[in-house]
Amino acid sequence: MTSNTDNHFVAQAVHDLGSALWFGGAVMGIAGVNKSGSDLSQGIDRIRVASSAWSRFQPAQFGGIAATLLAGLRLTQVGGRRIALQKGFGAVGGLKAGLAVAGAGATAYAAYSGAQIGKLAEQAQQRGETVEVKDATLPTAGTNPEIQKWQSRQRVTQFLVPALAGANIVCNSWLVQSYRAGATAKGVLRRLLPD
Numbered sequence: 001m002t003s004n005t006d007n008h009f010v011a012q013a014v015h016d017l018g019s020a021l022w023f024g025g026a027v028m029g030i031a032g033v034n035k036s037g038s039d040l041s042q043g044i045d046r047i048r049v050a051s052s053a054w055s056r057f058q059p060a061q062f063g064g065i066a067a068t069l070l071a072g073l074r075l076t077q078v079g080g081r082r083i084a085l086q087k088g089f090g091a092v093g094g095l096k097a098g099l100a101v102a103g104a105g106a107t108a109y110a111a112y113s114g115a116q117i118g119k120l121a122e123q124a125q126q127r128g129e130t131v132e133v134k135d136a137t138l139p140t141a142g143t144n145p146e147i148q149k150w151q152s153r154q155r156v157t158q159f160l161v162p163a164l165a166g167a168n169i170v171c172n173s174w175l176v177q178s179y180r181a182g183a184t185a186k187g188v189l190r191r192l193l194p195d
């Protein structure tokens with residue numbers, strides 16, 4: 001394989017696998033992890049189950065994000081000619097990069113919010129207070145206001161993360177399709193011919 005070809009399947013595979021891990025993990029968090037504690041009777045246990053699951057998954061999740069970002073950077077490097085020649089390629093590539101960075105930030109903030117919920121719940125438990133929650137992200141009428149605040153933040157970010165990760169995947173699909181010969185020719189002609 002020579003460096004003057006468009007064949008960069010390893011970077012594309014690493015990017016796609018990382019994105020799949022990131023997106024899939026975020027969806028699993030919403031659908032499964034954060035809700036799983038609702039099957040337990042104690043509020044503190046509802047939070048502990050989600051906190052434990054997320055802390056175990058975090059290295060894999062941030063590995064997926066790192067793979068997405070680093071492989072995305074490599075794909076941008078090898079697609080440099082297309083950015084200059086093919087209309088739309090640079091704009092979508094820039095949007096994709098922005099979505100990836102925003103998604104990484106949202107994921108980090110979601111992790112921080114979850115850690116705050118866990119910390120506040122443990123502190124309340126140590127003070128002898130009953131920790132009341134429906135699940136890791138949903139409060140009850142009796143939930144400590146500080147825990148409620150972080151649960152509210154967590155609920156927003158838990159949906160923001162897969163939305164940003166998914167949008168990143170959609171942009172990547174557009175970029176991959178733009179490598180097709182017909183799409184390349186149209187993009188170059190649109191760049192050369194004024195609207």
